[in-house]
Amino acid sequence: MDALAGLLDGPRARGAFLMRMVMEPPWSVRIEDRAPICLMSMTAGEAWIVRDGDSGDGGGDGDAVHIGPGDIVIVRGPDPYTVAHAPDLAPFARIGPGGVCTTLRGEALSTSMDLGIRTWGNAPNGSATMLVGTYLMEGEISGRLLDALPPVLRLSAREWNRSLMPLLDDEISRDEPGQSVVLDRLLDLLLIAVLRSWFSRPGADAPAWYRAMGDPVVGPALRLVQNSPAHPWTVASLAAKCGVSRAGFARRFTELVGEPPMAYLTGWRLALAADRLRETDATVEAIARQVGYSGAFALSAAFKRVRGISPQEHRTLGGGGTAATGANAGGR
Numbered sequence: 403m404d405a406l407a408g409l410l411d412g413p414r415a416r417g418a419f420l421m422r423m424v425m426e427p428p429w430s431v432r433i434e435d436r437a438p439i440c441l442m443s444m445t446a447g448e449a450w451i452v453r454d455g456d457s458g459d460g461g462g463d464g465d466a467v468h469i470g471p472g473d474i475v476i477v478r479g480p481d482p483y484t485v486a487h488a489p490d491l492a493p494f495a496r497i498g499p500g501g502v503c504t505t506l507r508g509e510a511l512s513t514s515m516d517l518g519i520r521t522w523g524n525a526p527n528g529s530a531t532m533l534v535g536t537y538l539m540e541g542e543i544s545g546r547l548l549d550a551l552p553p554v555l556r557l558s559a560r561e562w563n564r565s566l567m568p569l570l571d572d573e574i575s576r577d578e579p580g581q582s583v584v585l586d587r588l589l590d591l592l593l594i595a596v597l598r599s600w601f602s603r604p605g606a607d608a609p610a611w612y613r614a615m616g617d618p619v620v621g622p623a624l625r626l627v628q629n630s631p632a633h634p635w636t637v638a639s640l641a642a643k644c645g646v647s648r649a650g651f652a653r654r655f656t657e658l659v660g661e662p663p664m665a666y667l668t669g670w671r672l673a674l675a676a677d678r679l680r681e682t683d684a685t686v687e688a689i690a691r692q693v694g695y696s697g698a699f700a701l702s703a704a705f706k707r708v709r710g711i712s713p714q715e716h717r718t719l720g721g722g723g724t725a726a727t728g729a730n731a732g733g734r
Contacts (some may be wrong), residue, residue: 424523430486432493447530472559550609
């Protein structure tokens with residue numbers, strides 16, 4: 403399991419919100435859905451992504467981000483932002499949690515702007531077309547990944563492999579058995595493709611854990627931990643598997659990853675446990691053994707020490723499912 407696969411294996415899209423947005427200028431939409439990640443790619447026309455506090459002059463970090471045909475962006479939530487034809491346009495619509503679309507006064511717009519299956523906009527033949535895919539629930543494993551991303555990540559059409567876009571463009575308006583699963587998996591593949599291109603750029607400031615995966619000593623250790631979290635790993639056993647001394651391994655791991663091996667292992671196990679608590683009905687005892695703890699008591703003690711709450715409190719607070727998607731704003 404490599405760096406991206408390991409981080410994305412848990413919080414895969416499940417009932418993601420996907421739509422094709424078709425607009426004729428002028429247009430501007432306020433996004434307040436509090437989603438952890440949203441991918442947007444222009445298939446025609448242009449748009450601007452404007453986060454709260456952005457100046458709109460496109461002059462550097464923190465400014466509005468312009469996207470044209472073939473470009474793709476990942477917007478990191480949960481802070482609100484605006485998608486518009488021009489950076490200084492006031493929004494006429496708001497998309498809230500679950501894809502519910504209203505005017506800024508709260509009047510429903512889902513019917514008046516419905517253009518067909520997962521298609522939404524102000525003109526059926528508008529000059530601006532954007533494909534939108536939104537992850538609705540923040541998985542705990544993705545926290546390490548999200549922290550490594552800028553608020554708005556943009557790749558131009560020439561900077562990434564766009565081979566998935568025609569397939570997504572074709573599938574997004576289909577209504578066939580199993581279609582939601584097909585779209586979820588396409589969204590996952592698209593996210594991985596974009597992140598791989600982003601981290602592989604010349605001079606890219608990739609996070610420490612990503613760079614460490616390429617190290618001949620630390621990389622194999624990370625894969626061992628990610629693939630077999632329930633194994634009773636120690637610094638000595640990991641060092642032996644990697645063919646180096648215990649002290650040398652611990653020093654190299656800490657330097658490259660930014661934390662000691664056992665701290666990384668604990669964080670990985672607790673992240674896995676956190677996801678399984680929210681996404682399954684398995685008992686705390688069963689989950690504890692799945693991620694490498696001797697039982698519910700041991701997992702609860704570690705969970706509370708690191709996260710400040712018990713596993714049961716985490717399960718209760720986090721809820722068991724994703725937000726409602728419905729057909730609002732052309733979604734599911």
